[in-house]
Amino acid sequence: MYHVMLICEDNSPLKDVDRWLSRNGFHVNVSKSLEQANKYYELEDFEILLIDAAQTSRDTLNSIQQRPYIIFDRRPSLNAAIDYMAGGADYFIPLPTDSDTVLAHVIDVLEKQKNKSTSPNEQQTSGHVEPSIRLFDQLDTADSVPLLGTPESGIIGSSEAMRVLFDELNKVARTDATVLIHGESGTGKELVAKSIHNLSKRAEQPLISVNCAAIPENLIESELFGHEKGAFTGAVSARDGLIVAADNGTLFLDEIGELPLEAQARLLRVLQEGEIRRVGAVSSTKVNIRLVTATHRNLLQMVKNGMFREDLYYRLYVMELSVPALRDREHDISEIARILLKKACTKHDKPLPQYTKAFDKAILSHTWPGNVRELENAIERAVILSPDGKLEASNLKLKTKEGLPDKPSRQPSPSHPQQTNDQFVIEGTTLDDYLKHFVLTHQHKMTETQLAQSLGISRKSLWERRQKLGIPKKVTE
Numbered sequence: 001m002y003h004v005m006l007i008c009e010d011n012s013p014l015k016d017v018d019r020w021l022s023r024n025g026f027h028v029n030v031s032k033s034l035e036q037a038n039k040y041y042e043l044e045d046f047e048i049l050l051i052d053a054a055q056t057s058r059d060t061l062n063s064i065q066q067r068p069y070i071i072f073d074r075r076p077s078l079n080a081a082i083d084y085m086a087g088g089a090d091y092f093i094p095l096p097t098d099s100d101t102v103l104a105h106v107i108d109v110l111e112k113q114k115n116k117s118t119s120p121n122e123q124q125t126s127g128h129v130e131p132s133i134r135l136f137d138q139l140d141t142a143d144s145v146p147l148l149g150t151p152e153s154g155i156i157g158s159s160e161a162m163r164v165l166f167d168e169l170n171k172v173a174r175t176d177a178t179v180l181i182h183g184e185s186g187t188g189k190e191l192v193a194k195s196i197h198n199l200s201k202r203a204e205q206p207l208i209s210v211n212c213a214a215i216p217e218n219l220i221e222s223e224l225f226g227h228e229k230g231a232f233t234g235a236v237s238a239r240d241g242l243i244v245a246a247d248n249g250t251l252f253l254d255e256i257g258e259l260p261l262e263a264q265a266r267l268l269r270v271l272q273e274g275e276i277r278r279v280g281a282v283s284s285t286k287v288n289i290r291l292v293t294a295t296h297r298n299l300l301q302m303v304k305n306g307m308f309r310e311d312l313y314y315r316l317y318v319m320e321l322s323v324p325a326l327r328d329r330e331h332d333i334s335e336i337a338r339i340l341l342k343k344a345c346t347k348h349d350k351p352l353p354q355y356t357k358a359f360d361k362a363i364l365s366h367t368w369p370g371n372v373r374e375l376e377n378a379i380e381r382a383v384i385l386s387p388d389g390k391l392e393a394s395n396l397k398l399k400t401k402e403g404l405p406d407k408p409s410r411q412p413s414p415s416h417p418q419q420t421n422d423q424f425v426i427e428g429t430t431l432d433d434y435l436k437h438f439v440l441t442h443q444h445k446m447t448e449t450q451l452a453q454s455l456g457i458s459r460k461s462l463w464e465r466r467q468k469l470g471i472p473k474k475v476t477e
Contacts, residue, residue, distance in 0.1 A: 231280025
């Protein structure tokens with residue numbers, strides 16, 4: 001990864017370069033002046049400097065003549081260009097500019113530096129010059145993979161939190177390491193898992209995704225590991241499981257914290273021995289899978305509570321990727337909302353309305369406890385309820401975690417102690433209201449299986465009701 005120092009004020013047209021380069025795999029640090037950059041960084045650590053002429057002087061530039069740099073000028077002139085180039089600048093670019101121009105010049109400077117560092121003898125020995133610098137979307141292992149951060153990739157964003165995630169994701173994806181993805185519900189953990197697979201050497205092999213919470217507990221072992229004929233009532237024929245289907249590819253287990261202890265023991269064997277045994281079988285079959293898991297729960301606390309195997313936890317915790325909550329990505333929210341608006345209008349065959357400041361203000365004022373999933377649902381509501389060609393913020397129908405209408409202002413909420421059971425009251429008289437009340441009241445002392453049995457429904461039905469009614473699971477500290 002190439003490191004770039006960007007020197008400009010917050011209101012500079014050059015500020016957009018931060019986003020453009022980050023999306024293409026460059027690590028960008030920003031300083032407001034060359035003096036500030038020298039104070040907090042070692043400029044030798046950066047392959048190139050991009051400098052707004054308004055933030056420096058020619059005398060100051062004399063101190064960095066040994067570093068490649070490009071000058072950008074909001075008041076360009078021929079004389080200025082000649083002076084800067086004579087002073088050591090690699091390029092002089094008028095502002096404003098566009099992403100293609102910046103990328104082309106940055107890559108050109110970096111390639112010149114690479115060629116300088118390769119001696120003629122080395123070039124003759126190898127028979128060719130070093131290959132060109134490649135962007136994320138030009139890598140051999142991901143020729144057809146959309147650029148991370150773009151709508152095509154499904155993971156939208158260019159905030160600092162997402163740049164950190166993309167950086168780690170690209171490093172992890174090209175290994176075969178087991179990955180644990182952690183993040184709140186609705187943050188896009190499955191999209192991260194898909195990106196890991198698509199950027200890996202297994203990209204041409206299958207990606208099998210399994211939601212452990214959506215499969216009934218008495219069937220999950222059969223679904224994952226397969227079964228022999230007659231292994232249990234209803235097993236009329238032998239069947240391979242989803243792990244075998246993922247052989248040579250990637251297996252993604254979402255909500256791994258919901259996996260029963262018996263299935264956890266079987267999964268541990270797959271990771272330790274690289275083999276799988278069907279339910280009811282006496283012999284094992286070798287498999288070669290890469291395991292990616294995800295959860296919004298605190299697995300370490302579950303280990304302490306005896307709800308998750310400690311040996312499996314440490315097998316899963318090789319690499320961890322944390323997906324930031326939407327409230328921690330404030331600079332991305334408007335961009336995501338605009339893309340989801342287009343998606344909703346296409347889905348419901350509605351004309352695309354103007355994205356107004358009032359609507360954007362309403363979007364930014366909400367804390368989004370349900371993250372991107374909640375944002376998508378809210379925008380879909382607004383599209384359906386608003387008149388054609390208009391977008392009314394009131395039709396977002398935003399609510400707080402407690403089910404109350406959201407306040408228009410975004411005030412930081414103080415920390416509250418954990419709610420006790422008697423704080424949950426029935427807010428209606430329907431069966432859904434009762435179910436929600438029962439789950440919230442009893443989930444701190446009952447497992448998912450016990451809750452489902454008490455309600456007379458399956459574990460899968462309980463999970464589906466949680467999703468439909470927005471019932472949060474108990475928080476483990």
